[in-house]
Amino acid sequence: MLPRRKNQVEEPPEQCPLGECLSVIGGTWTPNIIWYLSEHPRRFSELKDDIPGISAKMLTSRLRKLEADGVVERRVEPTSPPSVEYRLTDLGQELKPAIDAIVSVGHRLKERRAEGD
């Protein structure tokens, strides 16, 4: 039988660029990574240690995507034990207000639920 080909749905014209930003910060671990990097640059293992539960694979995956999105810069220190530092780019810094806003409302959501909404 013929392999059923998924209908190619054309991208819906986004009225507002919400998808643009959420495709950047929308992953499971991504916002946490950005949040930690927004404080200061960190090395791979530091991030892995700061974010309990994340696997090396996912951390790599997310960092690579963030690099591709131009929000994170990867800097290799050619020391004898190799060390790689990640930091937010200028563009990445612009995500901070959005992250902060999300954190803020996130707190209220938790409070609301704690109150037995």
Added chain:
Amino acid sequence: MLPRRKNQVEEPPEQCPLGECLSVIGGTWTPNIIWYLSEHPRRFSELKDDIPGISAKMLTSRLRKLEADGVVERRVEPTSPPSVEYRLTDLGQELKPAIDAIVSVGHRLKERRAEGD
């Protein structure tokens, strides 16, 4: 007048409640739905028409989840042609700053890419 908010103390080693909020606005269509409802209440068909490409299934699914999250209220008008109106709750309104911040940075991401990033 708003009651004075809790002091923003720095978060303990606990992770920031990004997931709390992103689990609410993190769906593919969810932010758009919230965005449109933040302007004014809309009916089911209006939303479906305003958001090109969304299926009834997803619209229902997202609206039900937003209801469960307490950010959207469903109001049935018992008219002869049945009509259902959705609107943001008070809690839902609190998401607007986050949405706005995301929209804002979303614009910059688009601009940045348009510049031949």
Added chain:
DNA sequence: CCGTATCCCCGCTGATACTG
């Protein structure tokens, strides 16, 4: 008009083992 039910693809994510 306002949904529900079903099927199915595919990308995200985890676990584990391996490399420079």
Added chain:
DNA sequence: CAGTATCAGCGGGGATACGG
């Protein structure tokens, strides 16, 4: 230390058909 490779599972999301 900083990753890569591979297998496997789950759940989001789309298409279609049907119900109130």
